Amino acid sequence: MPRITLPAPPAKSDDGAAEVWRKSVRKALLGWRAAMDPSVHHTFSVSIRKAIAEILIDRPKATIGFYWPIQNEIDLRPVIETHIECGGRAALPVVPGKDQPMVFHDWCADTQMVAGFAKIPEPVDAPVVPVHVMIAPLVGFDGRGYRLGYGGGFFDRTLAVMPVAPLVVGVGFEATRVDDIFPHQYDIPVDIIVTEAGIRPMTDKAVGAGDHNKGASPPCYLSS
């Protein structure tokens, strides 16, 4: 995999410079992802879906907040649909407006969708549900689990208002790992990073399956 050429890091403790740097890193990483060879994208996506399935196997009763894939993001719908078939639940974000937290609405393959913020499909007429696991797409990430998204700050704003913090799983490609994302004060690191290279626990929350799964029977895909 060719290395992605990134701009030189900003001077430490210069927030303005870090913001400009993040913008140009975001552009470079999105450009790399858009130009990915489709067969490599497919191979990596298969590995990543397998890794996500491993994480969900331990959490059969969890509601999984995920994303409707755009701009060559990894499509997790197959693994989410399996989770639902086995008795779990899933939810997709609705963006009420710029600078506002996202709200997760129940989703299954039959849910009616409508174009929402940035024309991304959102569920219509589906109830708001609390999510136990939140899967966040990574434009980039660093060694401490800080993520770079599209620059809207939606994930951090959403986490900031959730009464119970979910397990946050960042999903992206290994090539988009940078040494340091120079996070700002609002950034919350993800608990687990999943790439085609595997599952990387980043915080103590990555260990254990959460109280809502205590006593749960094994998921159906393990019983055959």
Ligand SMILES: Nc1nc2c(c(=O)[nH]1)N(C=O)[C@@H](CNc1ccc(C(=O)N[C@@H](CCC(=O)O)C(=O)O)cc1)CN2
């Ligand atoms: N698939 C998917 N759905 C998602 C998200 C996501 O990251 N992926 N989001 C998670 O947040 C929310 C949408 N977030 C978005 C945030 C910004 C832009 C956007 O158009 N940004 C500008 C400027 C970026 C910059 O400052 O460099 C742009 O791209 O022109 C689009 C979507 C909700 N749904």
Ligand SMILES: Nc1ncnc2c1ncn2[C@@H]1O[C@H](COP(=O)(O)OP(=O)(O)OP(=O)(O)O)[C@@H](O)[C@H]1O
């Ligand atoms: N909890 C918050 N409260 C207020 N502002 C916030 C909060 N979280 C992030 N922001 C602001 O949102 C803007 C974008 O944040 P950031 O660069 O972290 O976006 P991102 O992580 O790339 O995008 P996203 O989370 O949508 O994927 C920044 O100006 C940041 O200060």
